[in-house]
Amino acid sequence: MKTSIATVSIAGDLAEKFAAISAAGFDGVEIFENDFLAFDGSPRDVGRMAGDTGLTITLFQPFRDFEGLPEPQRNRAFDRAERKFDVMQELGTDLMLVCSSVSPVSLGGIDRAAMDFHELGERAAKRGLRVGYEALAWGRHVNDHRDAWEIVRRTDHPSVGLVLDSFHTLARRIELGSIRSIPADKIFIVQLADAPLIEMDLLYWSRHFRNMPGEGDLPVRQFMQAVAATGYDGYLSLEIFNDQFRGGSAKAISVDGRRSLVWLLDQVRREEPALEMAIPPMPDRIGVGGVEFIEFAADRQDAGQLGSLLRMLGFVEAGRHVSKDVTLYRQGEINIVINTERQGFAHSSFVVHGTSAYAMGLKVEDAAATVARAEALGAEIFHQRVGPGELSIPAIRGVGGGLIYFLDAKTDLAKVWDIEFTPVMPASSGNGVGLTRIDHVGQTMAQDEMPSWLLFYVSIFRATKTPMVDIVDPAGLVRSQVIEGLDKRFRLTLNGAESHRTLAGHFIAETFGSGVQHLALATDDIFATAAKLQANGFEPLQISMNYYDDVEARFGLDPEVADRLRSANILYDRDDNGEFFQLYVPTFGKGFIIEFVERRGAYSGYGAPNAPFRIAAQKRLMRPKGMPKL
Numbered sequence: 001m002k003t004s005i006a007t008v009s010i011a012g013d014l015a016e017k018f019a020a021i022s023a024a025g026f027d028g029v030e031i032f033e034n035d036f037l038a039f040d041g042s043p044r045d046v047g048r049m050a051g052d053t054g055l056t057i058t059l060f061q062p063f064r065d066f067e068g069l070p071e072p073q074r075n076r077a078f079d080r081a082e083r084k085f086d087v088m089q090e091l092g093t094d095l096m097l098v099c100s101s102v103s104p105v106s107l108g109g110i111d112r113a114a115m116d117f118h119e120l121g122e123r124a125a126k127r128g129l130r131v132g133y134e135a136l137a138w139g140r141h142v143n144d145h146r147d148a149w150e151i152v153r154r155t156d157h158p159s160v161g162l163v164l165d166s167f168h169t170l171a172r173r174i175e176l177g178s179i180r181s182i183p184a185d186k187i188f189i190v191q192l193a194d195a196p197l198i199e200m201d202l203l204y205w206s207r208h209f210r211n212m213p214g215e216g217d218l219p220v221r222q223f224m225q226a227v228a229a230t231g232y233d234g235y236l237s238l239e240i241f242n243d244q245f246r247g248g249s250a251k252a253i254s255v256d257g258r259r260s261l262v263w264l265l266d267q268v269r270r271e272e273p274a275l276e277m278a279i280p281p282m283p284d285r286i287g288v289g290g291v292e293f294i295e296f297a298a299d300r301q302d303a304g305q306l307g308s309l310l311r312m313l314g315f316v317e318a319g320r321h322v323s324k325d326v327t328l329y330r331q332g333e334i335n336i337v338i339n340t341e342r343q344g345f346a347h348s349s350f351v352v353h354g355t356s357a358y359a360m361g362l363k364v365e366d367a368a369a370t371v372a373r374a375e376a377l378g379a380e381i382f383h384q385r386v387g388p389g390e391l392s393i394p395a396i397r398g399v400g401g402g403l404i405y406f407l408d409a410k411t412d413l414a415k416v417w418d419i420e421f422t423p424v425m426p427a428s429s430g431n432g433v434g435l436t437r438i439d440h441v442g443q444t445m446a447q448d449e450m451p452s453w454l455l456f457y458v459s460i461f462r463a464t465k466t467p468m469v470d471i472v473d474p475a476g477l478v479r480s481q482v483i484e485g486l487d488k489r490f491r492l493t494l495n496g497a498e499s500h501r502t503l504a505g506h507f508i509a510e511t512f513g514s515g516v517q518h519l520a521l522a523t524d525d526i527f528a529t530a531a532k533l534q535a536n537g538f539e540p541l542q543i544s545m546n547y548y549d550d551v552e553a554r555f556g557l558d559p560e561v562a563d564r565l566r567s568a569n570i571l572y573d574r575d576d577n578g579e580f581f582q583l584y585v586p587t588f589g590k591g592f593i594i595e596f597v598e599r600r601g602a603y604s605g606y607g608a609p610n611a612p613f614r615i616a617a618q619k620r621l622m623r624p625k626g627m628p629k630l
């Protein structure tokens, strides 16, 4: 696989862009004219810089409003082209991308355009250059790759070929079978981009909302399958116009780009095994059976407080690590680990972020395969110091820098608790409140990083992403999207914060990073759990009485049920498939959230309608008296 990315896709000046693109493993780069124009140096300097970072300049673009012009504009367009050919020769690239004209003076007609391209092809050939024609979805006369192809076909010149761009084809829902019959040697380059499905003007959508294949909703995989069926084996070049990417981390966006391409070809190969894909073999996406544990890094003092809280919530101190300063708390199938080591990754994490849930352990089908797949997709493998007789638990770094450990049932990893921990207290000895398993884990990140996290999870794991919902925090909107395993035993909610004044944004600012902020623990009987918690001396987050009046009216609840909810501070939601109950622990530390949930029937949500009310309650608590609002 030969990969490339357009400079327009990422932030920085040309030098920064090249460095990030090269570091992410791309072979080539498309020079977008504006990046070149803004650069203070000659085209030769740019060419040398690209060469020095090991990148081939795959093309120079865009050359606009060329075909179908009447005189005198036609002649001037050829003069312009010659000037750009000069630049290209100095840059050291042989391909010019010509996008279909939007000029109001341009004339239609396939043969007229073909004649123009024939002449351009002649001029390019004299210099050993090539010209690729791309149909913009909003082109004046040509806005469909089938028409662009017909022009290229009639041009019938070896130096003139077609540029396919998944965005333009998919945005107009053009039939993809039409790509399969194009001769591969007439496709000069393939540009790839995805986009979320939003109803809007095509040009605006394209210039601001494109994202990496797999991050949006367009059938890029089907597009790529059609391209692969032609036998095309040239560059696959990402061309992503995206406002957030332009302002984001060039390094991170480049890594996402490479990941998206590898995953795309992996999908094509699995979908149509007859197509040869030039990427190394890797295991298929991995099924996740749930979250086996959450691990906090803490100092002694916070560990003591967290331990007391957990005991009040019905957990028992079930084990101590055989060689490390690590304690296991357990209730039902829920394992919470507190790490107070003074060295190693947990400690560094504590030093940087303070007490936080820096690691999670996932139950997977095959831990070794998970790491192999993650590595093929560009994830960073984590290696840890392993004491004598201890297990080497496969792990990778997550997007925010935290750790994700993998445990499976086929190896000794299944016995990790027995092998690495000495029992302290039997599970039956605590004041259990009926918590059974981890329902979901919530991670918080800056809003513009959400696509990275989503791509990371859905490319490695057999999981889907739900549509985005808005969570209303009194201080701003938080975007929320959920990653769910097919059997729903693995659920992650991702919350993207924009303002530091939201509870989610405050958490990122206070912990100096994104990561696990929220644990939702399941019970089969929320009212029994609430009663037992009360007996343990626990006081839940107080919800406003106005909320209960509304819930009672909105859902037509029996007044008796509403009273039970009200007196226990339980939040309620319902969808077509079932009911949902939530009970919150007042926030811990710098905004860490624990809630207890009961799903009745097949309720599939996460209580998003309740979020504004519990966030308001949490913020009331977090505001020390006499201090300004968050």
Ligand SMILES: O=C(O)c1ccc(O)c(O)c1
Pocket (backbone or CB within 6 Å): 061, 062, 097, 099, 134, 136, 165, 191, 206, 207, 239
């Ligand atoms: O938005 C544009 O003008 C534009 C230019 C060049 C491209 O390759 C493209 O896909 C879009």
Ligand SMILES: [Mg+2]
Pocket (backbone or CB within 6 Å): 134, 165, 191, 239
């Ligand atoms: Mg394009």
